[in-house]
Amino acid sequence: SAVISQKPSRDICQRGTSLTIQCQVDSQVTMMFWYRQQPGQSLTLIATANQGSEATYESGFVIDKFPISRPNLTFSTLTVSNMSPEDSSIYLCSDRLGGGGGYTFGSGTRLTVV
Amino acid sequence: DAKTTQPNSMESNEEEPVHLPCNHSTISGTDYIHWYRQLPSQGPEYVIHGLTSNVNNRMASLAIAEDRKSSTLILHRATLRDAAVYYCILVTGGYQKVTFGTGTKLQVIP
Numbered sequence: 001s002a003v004i005s006q007k008p009s010r011d012i013c014q015r016g017t018s019l020t021i022q023c024q025v026d027s028q029v030t031m032m033f034w035y036r037q038q039p040g041q042s043l044t045l046i047a048t049a050n051q052g053s054e055a056t057y058e059s060g061f062v063i064d065k066f067p068i069s070r071p072n073l074t075f076s077t078l079t080v081s082n083m084s085p086e087d088s089s090i091y092l093c094s095d096r097l098g099g100g101g102g103y104t105f106g107s108g109t110r111l112t113v114v
Numbered sequence: 115d116a117k118t119t120q121p122n123s124m125e126s127n128e129e130e131p132v133h134l135p136c137n138h139s140t141i142s143g144t145d146y147i148h149w150y151r152q153l154p155s156q157g158p159e160y161v162i163h164g165l166t167s168n169v170n171n172r173m174a175s176l177a178i179a180e181d182r183k184s185s186t187l188i189l190h191r192a193t194l195r196d197a198a199v200y201y202c203i204l205v206t207g208g209y210q211k212v213t214f215g216t217g218t219k220l221q222v223i224p
Contacts, residue, residue: 004157006157033211035214042214042215042216043158043214044214045211045212045213045214048211092157092158094157094158101160102148102150102160102161102163103148103150103158103205104160105157105159106157107156107157108155108156
């Protein structure tokens with residue numbers, strides 16, 4: 001299975017600023033997924049990122065707030081823009097190699113907005 | 115919307131087997147049943163998956179009902195390191211997005 005390196009692992013940011021989260025995969029993967037997990041809650045899908053095309057966003061998430069880049073098959077970034085305290089959460093990336101295997105997740109980015 | 119239903123929490127004594135149930139009454143013929151677990155302060159970790167037949171791996175066993183409307187993740191001997199939130203999700207073949215339900219928080223008692 002693929003290994004995902006996600007960074008930063010945590011950050012404390014001022015409201016109104018932006019943070020870019022990076023995920024590096026050790027294998028080429030077709031699609032990557034970005035999730036948000038609020039404290040004590042389950043994972044909520046933000047968007048699906050395919051290499052070479054615009055990301056597909058889930059209801060309630062918009063590109064202006066969560067722009068995503070997918071420049072190649074091993075890397076993706078998620079930016080949390082114009083942050084407010086309500087954006088404080090854990091953000092995770094994920095991928096699936098295919099071939100019937102499972103999804104692999106990064107270790108998450110714990111974001112606190114003050 | 116989540117397509118699976120799991121108990122919010124379960125307890126198990128250490129070194130005893132644990133059976134974690136999952137209901138997925140609206141499962142389609144092409145949906146695989148996946149299980150993941152999330153340890154504190156970590157991302158979810160793949161545990162096991164299956165389509166129709168029961169499956170075993172080094173981590174756990176997956177028992178799938180004949181009508182596929184439910185499944186059970188079996189941890190043969192629970193350890194303290196198995197304390198986590200366990201998620202049962204349905205995955206359509208290919209690279210489809212998945213929806214996580216609330217999962218089952220497993221507490222292992224020494």
